[in-house]
Amino acid sequence: MKDLRIVFMGTPAFAVAALKKLLENKKNIVGVITSPDKPAGRGRKVRQSAVKEFALSEGLTVLQPTNLKDESFLKQLKSLNANLQIVVAFRMLPKAVWQMPDYGTFNLHASLLPQYRGAAPINWAIINQEEKTGVTTFFIDEKIDTGAIILQEEINISKNETAGTLHDKLMVLGSNLILKTVDLITENKVPVSSQPQQLDLKPAPKLTSENTKINWNLPVKQIDAFIRGLSPYPVAWTTLINKDEEVLTKIYSVTYTCEDHKYNVGQIITTKKELKIAAQDGFIVCKELKLAGKRKMDALSLLNGFHICKHAKMA
Secondary structure (H helix, E strand, O other): OOOOOEEEEEOOHHHHHHHHHHHHOOOOEEEEEOOOOEEEOOOOEEEOOHHHHHHHHOOOOEEOOOOOOOHHHHHHHHHOOOOEEEEEOOOOOOHHHHOOOOOOEEEEEOOOOOOOOOOOHHHHHHHOOOOEEEEEEEEOOOOOOOOOEEEEEEEEOOOOOOHHHHHHHHHHHHHHHHHHHHHHHHOOOOOOEOOOOOOOOOOOOOOOOOOOEOOOOOOHHHHHHHHHHOOOOOOEEEEEEEOOEEEEEEEEEEEEEEOOOOOOOOEEEEOOOOEEEEEOOEEEEEEEEEEOOOOOEEHHHHHHHOOOOOOOEEO
16 A cells, blocks of 8 residues: 555646545645636636635645646755646646656546547547547656556436536536546556557647637537537637628527528527527527627527627627
């Protein structure tokens, strides 16, 4: 049995669940590394990361380096005398950090590696209409998400899954997998295997304004998956062209119908109760959206308070 001294690294709420699970199971957390405080929101008020807030509430030692290669940080990290490091939703680590502990540094990734390496695996799995995904623990090496796999657990993606609902499921699944991984390391029973060499790898690149814009030329099923895969964050967007006005519009929730029609792709069709957009093989029916400068609202509220002209379209 190994006597583990663990340093935990993470930033968002997704990582908090794992840290909480470790503490509930009496794992020895000797330090927590998280991102520096930064301004957020309209008031630009300085905010702590979700991991920092939780770690301080539990009386844990917290370090917030701006530069992970900085000598003073490396000295502080070494002084914690950890023999295992666990990473959940943090940033890429330099070799001087990940190779420091005797038992290595392992990461939790929200996909079934080697598929969906990268920053946004939850979103891209839904966008690409996968039927299953999962979580993987693996030892960190020089490249991104390429290290030796320790454990994996699979989960089905439901028909109406959003990035938000899948995030919450994988957060729980991942926390349990981390605990299993730590127990295996404690008992010296780690089943390490190299990642398989596959040619058909699907990436999970960072989400940007360029790759979150809706393409109305796609089939309705694909557009629906795209919108669900980006909801509730960062949200798929489009431009509403309403006479001479162009309004950036975020779309949170839709349904769709497959049917032949003679409308131009992107054209908006409205009734008193419904707002739908023509696609190549049917219609996308908007349920919840947000126009720039306005609050998020359901389509009925928008139709009651915003005039959409006859030839309005999404582009």
